Amino acid sequence: MMHKIPVLRLKDRRIKDRRWRGAASSQKFGLRWICAYLSVLLVGELAGLSFSASVAASGAEHEGLCPNKLNSNLWVDAQSTCERECNFDEDCADFEKCCTNVCGLNSCVAARFSDGTPAQPGGRGGGKGDDAPASTATCEGFICSQQGATCDIWNGQPICKCQDRCEKEPNFTCASDGLTYFNRCYMDAEACIRGVTLTVVTCRFYLAGPHTSPLPQDTTAYPTPTSSQEDPMPPTLYSNPHHQSIYVGGTVNFHCDVIGVPRPDITWEKQSERRERLVMRPDQMYGNVVITNIGQLVIYNAQVWDTGIYTCIARNSAGVLRADYPLSVIRRADDDFSEDPEMPMGRPFSPADCLAEVDLRVCSGERHVDWYYDSKLGTCIAFSNGGCDDSRNRFETYEECKASCQREGMGVCFLPAVQGPCKSWEARWAWNSIMKQCQAFAYGGCHGNANSFLTKKECEANCPQAxxxxxxxxxxxxxxxxxxxxxxxxxVGRLTELVEELDSGLARFTLEEVLRDEKMGLTFFNTKHLEVTIAKIDWSCPCPNITMDENPLLVMGVVQDGMAIIQSDSYVRAITERRLKKLREVLVKKACEAS
Structure with a gap:
């Protein structure tokens, strides 16, 4: 099922006659009368204008500002459509501006004014001025038969126009067109724009967003074999992740359709050679990448450097899951400057070529992104190709690399646990590469993957821990x-929750005593709980060695950007009366200030 990316504002569009062919004859008559009336007004206004003046105005910039100039949170045309492309204001209607959109292009949208109001079709906006003509027209008794249309006053007459504002609160609505909308308002607006009727249907699965209300009566939750929603269930994928290939300039999306109890939090990372990786969170934009509120990653206007593996990380109190989504961005044939890697060598490709070191030298001014097989990790990795042809260990796409070098069975233990869409429930075991252990999960009976074993013993035999x-x-x-x-x-606090991520983590404490606080105001705000970030930790040999223990801990760390952080060399120990007494004496004597 596809999903619409929610936006804060919808496009200002009036209903056109061709979308009202199925309307009642009385409604059509009303629209024809309005069009005739407007035509008379338009002719009257144009009569007073000279030809030279009209030519001079044709290339003029339209009044108002683009919505994203007034508010950076207003994403222009961010519904995965990026339609109504333009180059200049003159390509748009008089009350519209040509504005940049999230696809890296330009779209026609209604102009905004300094007070944030949208432009009116008459060419004026920003509220009513003192010289605005008085109008007694009202929308009382005026009925708009088109779904999603509302009454508005235009040039002193009531008309129907598609609603252009929807509430931000998510209430995912499944519609008869097979799409899931952010809420009912977005479905109605889409119906109006398309001139059709959309109805609410029972969702096959309910997609919960942030701060959602309880499940509606006409929806069903994700199927799980558990008897109660209170039973914790680690994150599990509903379907297998798959590789995608697109041409430069295309749009691609990856949906991390993960389930679990409680509902898992989703973040994305792009694998790179750098140690520090950017963590991408929902409802945020990162250049040409958007993470939607349902955990969908969308890449607009893809470029070759977007090639790589995008990793979805889902976690809740019951566990953590990692799923890799490879992307290959390919130049079209007439843009390619590299040939098939088999051709220059003049010999067939050999499995031994997969063990060759990747050639990272720069041999030409042209650089592009290819894939190579990393024999140590047992998987294919993207790299920046500098145009050197000495190594055969390079491929244009992830699938080509995988087919040439990754033997059947290798990498099975690194696959995520996949439940599948069927409901023939049975208990299975999957190797969790992050937790380094076999974990039970509910298998639906179809469309799973090879990381699915009947017993824990079988799982541990096939995926032994090094x-x-x-x-x-x-x-x-x-x-x-x-x-x-x-x-x-x-x-001094008691550890209530410990979240293990790839090379970091989170520790949540219930505070018993604040001994020292230079930057967070814990005592001033009477804080009872503290979340501490654990930076750069190897969970196979964790330092500091924090474990879930009922005994209180003494924790010391630093604060960066308002965030409490402990590092591998931070002081974390079990608290004793002797240690606590010593620290209190130091603080009373203000020994730290003297040193």
Whole structure:
């Protein structure tokens, strides 16, 4: 099922006659009367204008501003359509502006004025001035038969126009056209724009958004074999992720349709050679990438450097899931400047070529993004190709790399757990590559993947955990007192939740005592709970070694941008009366200020 990307404002469009062919004859007569009336007014206005004046005005910039110039949160035409393209204001109606949209192009949208009001079709906006003509026309008793149309006063006459504003609160609505809309208002507006009738149908699955109300009566929740929604269930994918290939300039989307109890939080990352990865969150734009409120990743005007693996990370209190979505952005044939990698060498491709080192040198001024097989990771990785032809370990698409080098069975344990759409429930086990252990999940009976085993023993036999060297003792930067003086905060608290991510995590504490706080105002605001970010941690040998324990912990760390952070060398220990007494003495004597 496709999904409309929600926007804060809809396009200002009036209903056109061709969309009213099925309307009642009385309604058609009313529209013809209005058109005739407007034609008379238009002829009267044009009679007083000279030909030269009209020519001079044809290329003039229209009044008002683009919506995104007034408010950066107003995304122009962000419903995955990016229709009504334009180059200049003169390509649009008089009351519209040619504005940039999220596709990297331009679209005609109603102009806005300094007070935020939309332009009126008469060419004026921004409220009523003192010299505005008085009008006694009202919408009382005027009926708009088209779904999604509302009455508005235009040049002193009531007319029907498509509604251009919808509330921000999500209430996902399944419609008869097979689409799921952000709420009922968006469905009605789409029906008006298309001149059709759309009805609400029972959702096959209910997509919950942020801050949603309880499930409507006519919807069904995602199917789970659990007897109660209170039973925790780790995140599980509803369908398998798949590779996509598009040409430069195209639009592509990946939907991380994950389920779990409680509802998992979804973030996205793009895999790269850099250690620091950008975490992309819902309802945000990152260049030409948009993450929608339902966890869908949309890339507009794709370029070759958008090639790579986009990773969806879903987590809740019951577990965490990682799913990879590869993307290949390909130049069209007449733009290609590289040939098939098999041709220059003059010999057939050999499996040994998959073990060759990737050639990262720069041999020409042209650079593009290709794929190579990483034998250590057992998967295909995107890289920047500098035009060197010495290595055979390079491929244009992810699928070509996978077919040439990734043997059957390899990488099975790195696949996410997939439930599938069927309802023949049975318990299965899948290897969780993040948690490094086999995890139970509910399998629906169809459209799963190979990471689905009948027993835990079978799972562990096929996906054995690599033998690790004994973990070294965690070392802190200094002793307890010096760590206290160097830290931005020091608290005594009980760990209530620990969330493990790829190379970081979150620890949530119930505070028992705030010993030191330089930047967060915990005592001033009487804060009872604190969320601490764990930066750059290896969960196979975690430092600091925080585990779920009922005993209170002494935690010291730093504050960056208002966020509490502990690092591998931060002081985290079980609290004792002796340690607590020592710290209180140091604070009373203000020893940290003297040092």
């Amino acid at each position: 033998k690790r060297k004994p973990c070294k003792t965690c070392r802190v930067k200094g002793k307890m007192v010096s760590s206290l003086c160097r830290s931005d905060f020091a608290i």
